[in-house]
Structures are given as C-alpha cells and as structure tokens.
Amino acid sequence: MKAHDVVIHEADATRIDAVLQRFLGDSSSAAALLIDRSGQPLAETGTARTLDIGSIGALAAAAFSSTAALAQLLGESEFSVLFHEGVRESMHVSTVDEQTILLAIFDERTTIGMVRLFAREASRAIGVILEETRKRPKRVGALAAPLTADEARRASDHRPA
Amino acid sequence: MSIINYAAKVINFKVVYYGPGLAGKTANLQYIHRCLPETSKGKMVSLATGDDRTLFFDFLPVSALGVRGFTTRFQLYTVPGQTHYNMTRKLVLRGVDGVVFVADSQWARLRENVESLRNLDENLKEYGLALAAMPYVVQYNKRDLGPVAPLDYLEYLLNRGARRVPSFEAVAVDGTGVFDTLNTVSRMILVKEFGQAQEAHS
Known part of the structure; x- marks a missing residue:
C-alpha cells in the first residue's frame, strides 16, 4: 500500500487540536498523540507535550x-486496538485510518472502557480532517x-559539533 | 512520505539505512548521534538483541538548519540485516522518503550485499515504491578492513541500476564518509520534494 504525504495547515492543526482536547476532557486521559503509521508524530496534546514524542x-x-x-498471520485484517497496562499509567493505541493511529496515555482517574469509547469518536472526527490534508498541494506559501x-x-547540512 | 506541518513549521522526512547484517548501519547512526550537537538531535532508540544485533530497528531523529522558517527533521532508521527478519525490515520501510544502502566492502560479504539489495527492491515494491525513482545513495563501508573489493567492482555489482546514484567510501566506526552519506541523501530528498531552481549563469 502506497503512503501519502500529509500537509497540515494552520486551520487543520487547530481543528485536530480541538478534537484531541475534547477527547482528553471526555475520556479523562492525560495525553493524546496522533501518529502516522510510518512513525512520525502529527499532533499532540495534554502532558504529551512534555514527553519525547519522536521516540514514542x-x-x-x-x-x-x-x-x-x-x-494477518492469524487471518485477521488487523487488531484495531493495542493496550498496555502499567502500574500508574497505561497506554491505548487505536486505528484512526489506514495511515494514522491515536495513542492515549491515562491513569487511574479513568477506565479503559471510557478511553476506548471516546477514542473511537475522536478517530472518526480526525479521519475526516486528515482525508482533506492528504489532498492538499505541498508546495504553497x-x-x-x-x-x-x-x-x-x-x-540538509548536518555537521558534527 | 513527507509530513509538512505549516502550523508547527516543521517538515518531517524518513530515511532508512538498509543493508546486510553487520554491514555497519547501526554504526552510522551511533556516529551521527555521538557527533551532532545536542540541539540537532533527539534520543537514539535501539531495539537490539542481547548480543547487540538489531532486532527491530534503531531510530535517531536529527534536524538541519531548516528552510524558509521551517525546521527540516530527518528521522533516521536502520533495519535488522539478518535474512530471517524480513517481516520487520518491511515494516520499517513504511513511509520511507530516502534510502541509504550500507554495503560491506569485504570480498567475503559480496553475495550478502547483492541479496540485500534485491530484497530492498522487492520490499519497496510492496509499498508501490522503486529504488530507481527515489532518493537513494550507496555507502561502501568497512574500507579499513581487508581484504576488500575494489571500488569499481562494488559499483559494478551494486550501483548499475537505471541510474548511477551517489556512492561513498566509509569507515562508519571512525566516521569516515558518514556525514557525506547523510547530507547527500538528505539533500536529494529535499530537492525531490520541493524542486531545485535553475541557477543563473553569467
């Protein structure tokens, strides 16, 4: 499957941020990160701003x-949710669309069910915005x-210190 | 695939270092990580086995001076070179913007180089990509070891596709050729993405 470039303009970033903020409020999660499946972060909110989002x-x-x-080895098309449970913090990763995933970090103030429910809702809203960003011309402004x-x-010049 | 964020003023690219096992892909990233100033690099993440062989990938984000108010970030990845890790190699290639093929120059490793290059081509095809059409450079590593194959022979074996791509001799552990390789593939990615203006000649 061919990957498509993503071009996020100011207005898209504001809309994505509003959806992520609402998701944080509704689900009581601490942080939310929108990640391209190639590993590149697209947006983040909440305590994610203090984390090493590149590595995450x-x-x-x-x-x-x-x-x-x-x-796929088991005959499924994919597992749409990945959940890692920690002692204090847990992580929920779910599908937004073919190219993007949503990662939520939460603690005992909420439950996996709440996160899952609102992640699904946020994913739908973000999917619509991202669809528009993929159609945008890259070379503008x-x-x-x-x-x-x-x-x-x-x-492109990387130079040793 | 690039990600251009006009709000954060950041352009992200993904570069994958490919090649046979023990050719020096991780050594390239380790040298870059060791030498770049703190302001131009992030944390290096290595998913390796107990004996330091790459299991999934190494990851190192680096940034250059930027262009027109945008920061240019290059996310560098390596793949596991060992033949049986093809599934993970394929996963790492997802969304790649440019490739560095790290070849092992030693005579004894020539077959592995050719097989790895063929494997790279096959894996790219699954994403609808082709080496011939993407930013791509070759690095002939381990030039300090012996016995190594002469450069023209390596070029004949590994760099005779539809187009000849830039190639570099390297000794990744001491840094020889490492930044030339990185800067060249980075520049090729930028020019492919944004085009290059014709210079006026007087």
Missing part, C-alpha cells in the same frame, strides 16, 4: 504495525518556489 511515535507505530502483521542550491544545502 517511532516505537508506538512499530508496535502497532508488528501487531497488525501478527493479526513559503514553500511554493523551488529551493535554490544554497537553501537545499543548508536545509
């Missing part, structure tokens, strides 16, 4: 995709004109 995105997407591969050789060099 990579690891959660990997866990989810290996679980999906396991499901500041990125409309092709890069000069110098810009391309600077934006």
Whole structure:
C-alpha cells in the first residue's frame, strides 16, 4: 500500500487540536498523540507535550504495525486496538485510518472502557480532517518556489559539533 | 512520505539505512548521534538483541538548519540485516522518503550485499515504491578492513541500476564518509520534494 504525504495547515492543526482536547476532557486521559503509521508524530496534546514524542511515535507505530502483521498471520485484517497496562499509567493505541493511529496515555482517574469509547469518536472526527490534508498541494506559501542550491544545502547540512 | 506541518513549521522526512547484517548501519547512526550537537538531535532508540544485533530497528531523529522558517527533521532508521527478519525490515520501510544502502566492502560479504539489495527492491515494491525513482545513495563501508573489493567492482555489482546514484567510501566506526552519506541523501530528498531552481549563469 502506497503512503501519502500529509500537509497540515494552520486551520487543520487547530481543528485536530480541538478534537484531541475534547477527547482528553471526555475520556479523562492525560495525553493524546496522533501518529502516522510510518512513525512520525502529527499532533499532540495534554502532558504529551512534555514527553519525547519522536521516540514514542517511532516505537508506538512499530508496535502497532508488528501487531497488525501478527493479526494477518492469524487471518485477521488487523487488531484495531493495542493496550498496555502499567502500574500508574497505561497506554491505548487505536486505528484512526489506514495511515494514522491515536495513542492515549491515562491513569487511574479513568477506565479503559471510557478511553476506548471516546477514542473511537475522536478517530472518526480526525479521519475526516486528515482525508482533506492528504489532498492538499505541498508546495504553497513559503514553500511554493523551488529551493535554490544554497537553501537545499543548508536545509540538509548536518555537521558534527 | 513527507509530513509538512505549516502550523508547527516543521517538515518531517524518513530515511532508512538498509543493508546486510553487520554491514555497519547501526554504526552510522551511533556516529551521527555521538557527533551532532545536542540541539540537532533527539534520543537514539535501539531495539537490539542481547548480543547487540538489531532486532527491530534503531531510530535517531536529527534536524538541519531548516528552510524558509521551517525546521527540516530527518528521522533516521536502520533495519535488522539478518535474512530471517524480513517481516520487520518491511515494516520499517513504511513511509520511507530516502534510502541509504550500507554495503560491506569485504570480498567475503559480496553475495550478502547483492541479496540485500534485491530484497530492498522487492520490499519497496510492496509499498508501490522503486529504488530507481527515489532518493537513494550507496555507502561502501568497512574500507579499513581487508581484504576488500575494489571500488569499481562494488559499483559494478551494486550501483548499475537505471541510474548511477551517489556512492561513498566509509569507515562508519571512525566516521569516515558518514556525514557525506547523510547530507547527500538528505539533500536529494529535499530537492525531490520541493524542486531545485535553475541557477543563473553569467
């Protein structure tokens, strides 16, 4: 399956954030992260802003995709929910659409049932927004004109300290 | 696949280091992680076996100076090189924007290189991608070990597809060729994504 580029504009980011905020309020979760299945974080809210979301995105997407591969070995199309229970905090990962997953971190102030219920609702709303973002042109605004050789060099120049 | 976030002013790309087992993919990321300043790198995550062989992947996010007010972030991944981990290799390739093929230059490892390259091509096809059409560089690693195959022979074996791609000699453990490889694939990804303006010649 071919992956599609995602282009999130300011207005999309505001709409996604509103859905995630509502999800946090309704489900009493501590943090919510929207992650592309390639491992790249798309949005986050709640205490997620203080976490290492790059690593969490990579690891959660990997866990989810290996679980999906396991499901296929068992003849299922995929397992749509992944749940990790900790002593204080737990994690719920669920499908938004073919390319995106929603990760929620919660503690004893709520239950897995509540998180699951509201994650499903939030996923539907986010899925609609993301569908629109995938149709957007990439090269607009500041990125409309092709890069000069110098810009391309600077934006790809990693240099040892 | 790239992710452009106009709200956060960030452009994300995914780069995968591919190649046979023990070719030095993890060594590339470890050197980059060791040498980049704190402000340009995130935490390196390695999912490895007890004897330090990559089990799932290594992950290292790095960022360059950026362009037109946007930060350019490159998420670097390695795959497990061992033949029997093909399922996990395929999973890591999901959404890849650019590939570094790390070859082991030693004569004794030439067959593994060819097999790994063929495997890369097959796995990319499952995502509707083709090496010939994507940002891609080859790194001939372990040039300090012996006996190693001459460069032209390696090029003949591993870099004779529809187009010749940039290639680098490297000794990843001491950093030789590591940043040349990373910067070249990063630049190719950016140019593919946003195009490159024709320079005016006087």
